[in-house]
Amino acid sequence: MKSIIPDSLFVRLFLLLFVILSISIFAGREVFIMLGLEHAPSSVHRDPFRLYTILLVRLGAVALTAWVAARWLSYPIKRMAKAAEELGNNLNSPNIEETSGPSEVRQASKVFNQMKARINLQMEERNRFLAAVSHDLRTPLTRLKLKAEKMDQQELQADIQEDINEMASIIDTTLDYLRGDERPETECMLDIGALVHSMVEDAEERGESVTVSGNANPIKLQPLAIRRCLGNLIENALRYGESASIVIGETDSNVVITIRDFGPGIPEDQLESVFAPFYRLDTSRNRNHGGVGLGLSIARDMARKQGGDIALKNAQGGGLVATLLLPKQH
Structure with missing residues (x-):
């Protein structure tokens, strides 16, 4: 079941500060249960507008404090989310800065950069493997193609050439798929x-x-x-x-x-x-x-x-x- 109040860092901070403010207002004071203003203390009876104004000002201060604190606390999280998104599109994207923010954020940034380095290393090893496989597979195909060109029977030569071309196409397509998007293209x-x-x-x-x-x-x-x-x-x-x-x-x-x-x-x-x-x-x-x-x-x-x-x-x-x-x- 979805909550009526959205769950965000701002909302959580606002509720926390609101509770703190409420406690600070009522702590050490008498609490009056009033059926009407005629039963209230004289100070409240004299100026209820002042009481409501103070309450609204304090609520506004709580909201502003929560908003500023939420932006300040969420900035490193948003920075990591952006870096993760860029990593998905480009493995050569810049590393996250590891020297700013709280210690927990610095540690998370360091781990993220280490993960990115491992992914890049694996991609480099994969590319070297594919290059070697591509060379090893093409060499016998080239030899077969040269031998087929020297054959006297034209019909048989055409059949062999067709098979060789199909094998080459399969190899090219498979290697192309396995390489994936190793060099991201500019839009x-x-x-x-x-x-x-x-x-x-x-x-x-x-x-x-x-x-x-x-x-x-x-x-x-x-x-x-x-x-x-x-x-x-x-x-x-x-x-x-x-x-x-x-x-x-x-x-x-x-x-x-x-x-x-x-x-x-x-x-x-x-x-x-x-x-x-x-x-x-x-x-x-x-x-x-x-x-x-x-x-x-x-x-x-x-x-x-x-x-x-x-x-x-x-x-x-x-x-x-x-x-x-x-x-x-x-």
């Missing part, structure tokens, strides 16, 4: 409509069947991340639906981009599951189309890091609709 005002139209033109030049309509006002985004997000959604639509229809629009609070394909769709109970890393559908939509099951996971991750999200639904008449929501302010 800037981006014409999302122009970006989508340029990506559609690139797809058409490759012989893909893609249409686009609509537009939206520029918003603040990370250009490379949103291109990666849109690229995965468009590639997913073309891979499983062979063609894609894109519509760009906006509401008061969001830019809305819908990407529809004309494939077999996804079972209703798996529309959310397909966002899980390495998730593969055992349906006609997933047969003979390759992929490693990371495209949608990466796309949603990129969208959510910019305050947006992606939702899927089956279209009437067949196909899948992916809706990308990007907030105008975040």
Whole structure:
């Protein structure tokens, strides 16, 4: 059950000071239970307004003291909360100052900075591991590719080259996902409509069947991340639906981009599951189309890091609709 009075540092200090003030007023004094002012002592009867004025002034002083004390006490907490939020977006964010504030706050700041250092160390070790794995996996693929190019049978050579390219794509996609957002990108005002139209033109030049309509006002985004997000959604639509229809629009609070394909769709109970890393559908939509099951996971991750999200639904008449929501302010 929710409390009627909000629980905050200011409220707690106000109530504490109010109790102290009440005790100080009535301590050592007589307490009168009055049915009316005619029964009150003469001092109260003469000037009740003065009594109420003093009470209001004291309550105002209590409220002001509680407000100032709450701001003073909550500043280090807010500073740590801001540092934690920045750490979630950028591991290279500055450390918290460890020399200011009460001893408890200084100790908490020191522990926070130590945790941040351990996370950075683990990320560096992970990146070194991924670089080594990437090198070790690419070397045999390169040798296979060179051997395939020397083969005389053109049809067999084409099949081997296709398998090699698919293996390379799987390796690249997996390593890309595992690396994550190791170098945070700076946001800037981006014409999302122009970006989508340029990506559609690139797809058409490759012989893909893609249409686009609509537009939206520029918003603040990370250009490379949103291109990666849109690229995965468009590639997913073309891979499983062979063609894609894109519509760009906006509401008061969001830019809305819908990407529809004309494939077999996804079972209703798996529309959310397909966002899980390495998730593969055992349906006609997933047969003979390759992929490693990371495209949608990466796309949603990129969208959510910019305050947006992606939702899927089956279209009437067949196909899948992916809706990308990007907030105008975040």
